[in-house]
Amino acid sequence: MASLKFSDSEQSDAALLGLDLGNRARNQLSEKDQAVHNWYRFVLSFPPHLVRHYLQRFSASANTLVLDPFAGTGTTLVEAQKLGIPARGIEANPMAHFASSVKLDWSVKPDDLRASARQIANLAHHELTLLLDLAPALPTDAAALLFKNAISPRPLQKILTLLGYIDRERHPSWHYQRLALANAAIPASNLRFAPEVGVSRKQKADAPVVDLWLKRIEMMATDLDTIGQVPPLGRVHLGDARQPHRCLPPHSVDMVITSPPYPNEKDYTRTTRLESVLLGFLENKAGLQAVKHELLRSNSRCVYSDDTDDQWVQKYPQILALAKTINQRRTDLGKTSGFSRLYARATTLYFGGMVKHLANLRPCLRPGAQLAYVVGEQASYLQVHIPTGSLLATIAQDLGYELVNIDLFRTRRASKTEVDLREEVVVLRWPG
Ligand SMILES: C[S@@+](CC[C@H](N)C(=O)[O-])C[C@H]1O[C@@H](n2cnc3c(N)ncnc32)[C@H](O)[C@@H]1O
Incomplete structure (x- = not known):
């Protein structure tokens, strides 16, 4: 025993x-x-x-x-x-299932996670600062699932741009990167939890999405440094x-x-609605x-x-x-x-x-x-x-x-x- x-x-x-x-x-x-x-x-x-x-x-x-x-x-x-x-x-x-699956996978090397995230942030930098008018948008059916003003256009564009790079690069730590983005989307949004989810009257025109994301990547990497490679x-x-x-x-x-x-x-689908739509778990x-x-x-x-x-x-x-x-x-x-x-x-x-x-x-x-x-x-x-x-x-x-x-x-x-x-x-x- x-x-x-x-x-x-x-x-x-x-x-x-x-x-x-x-x-x-x-x-x-x-x-x-x-x-x-x-x-x-x-x-x-x-x-x-x-x-x-x-x-x-x-x-x-x-x-x-x-x-x-x-x-x-x-x-x-x-x-x-x-x-x-x-x-x-x-x-x-599916969103909660994805989150708990990632939280149970401690196989990634923390320095690989850090390095790949920095690489993605660098790749996305140009588009994020200059090309926002051409940034991707949510498909109409998916956007219709979001609460009105749940997230302002600019932070949304930034999240979708970053997500595009994460999905295209598909690094082995891809799923950590997606979960970190789901987590970062909340402070970048206009949502408040009290504890029922609602939309704040004061809306954020913009949010430092990449910084929020990198901070969460670092939190994960630091935890993995401490835990070490533990079999699932x-x-x-x-x-x-x-x-x-x-x-x-x-x-x-x-x-x-x-x-x-x-x-x-x-309604647990409301609590996780923004992330579920952003990561594509809910399309319509x-x-x-x-x-x-x-x-x-x-x-x-x-x-x-x-x-x-x-x-x-x-x-x-x-x-x-x-x-x-x-x-x-x-x-x-x-x-x-x-x-x-x-x-x-x-x-x-x-x-x-x-x-x-x-x-x-x-x-x-x-x-x-x-x-x-x-x-x-x-x-x-x-x-x-x-x-x-x-x-x-x-x-x-x-x-x-x-x-x-x-x-x-x-x-x-x-x-x-x-x-x-x-x-x-x-x-x-x-x-x-
Ligand atoms: C109170 S929450 C559990 C929270 C969990 N203890 C934690 O620490 O995150 C209840 C969970 O049950 C899930 N749920 C509801 N109906 C379910 C079902 N029929 N089968 C599996 N999960 C279900 C909800 O999606 C929600 O994630």
Whole structure:
């Protein structure tokens, strides 16, 4: 059994879970954890110290496999790889899948990355300073997917010019260069995350795109200098967590550490829209719809008439009652908008998708497998309280999982109601 590199200072349970930190800091990336995690992250990614807590608690080792079926930007996978623990991920959003794949590849030589980036910056220099009128533009269908004024014309031209050189040169570190550009596009844009993505009123006419990009390249190279050439232990599949058996062998998974979406109106395709369009993961409306189809229905923008996941909750009276309460509240408040009409359905589709995930995961788990699901209570649908953690625990128990505990990770203040909502970790065991 390999000995894990959990540091001594982190042996205490409370410190690992971040409970010695204030409520806000508990969800933040600490300075010492920034390496690789910072190459690209969601605003709402969970922190590496939370992952370490459960890896340690579940006795993870070089001989165990950890799964994150909703891998996002790869926090679980990267943290496991840093500790020498094999890991698999599933992620349905191509941009997040790309980011976590690059974050798991530590094979490039840092000086090659630096040198090739400098060469590209030099090649692009002339065009970037002189020929902007002739710079490439986004195809109309792709541009239509961006929020209005998400990025000003000049920074956009610079990004597309640089991307053209990166793609033409296709250096072995090409994928690092593309991820660094995706990351640099955010500060070059007019987007703000609060934490929902929006467009700032104050727009940047221009931005130092090449400098922002080179800074990120240097951050990656410095991290690679420190890490050294480590063989890849983590891999992420582009797929649907509701069908985990399609990409995982039977009885292969020893533990799951994950944070699925919550029923909270958050649309992950919006959070990553700019980068997804720039890197060509989303080319038109049909492509966007296809990605949305693969996602758990956690918001009303992602509900389709042919969705069937709600079939999976028909035997759960708590979920059906919740949907009824949401609909009743809508009627009482006289809300008639198209989105509010879909809140109840989004809720049943969400929990139906989670039933499907937990049911189809069972054949992939080793007997005795341990699972940690980080989920938040919600009140996004007309302020109806959704106890996500306890509902998932009920579903899991019905599917044969044992409930070990519901841990409190932190609380969040709901902006409209000023009520504290619990963010919890549902800890389960699969008896086999
Ligand atoms: C809360 S985020 C996970 C964040 C992750 N823990 C991190 O640190 O970056 C949930 C992720 O689930 C993904 N997702 C949603 N539905 C999915 C599905 N059906 N299959 C796989 N991934 C899905 C979303 O794209 C999003 O990246």
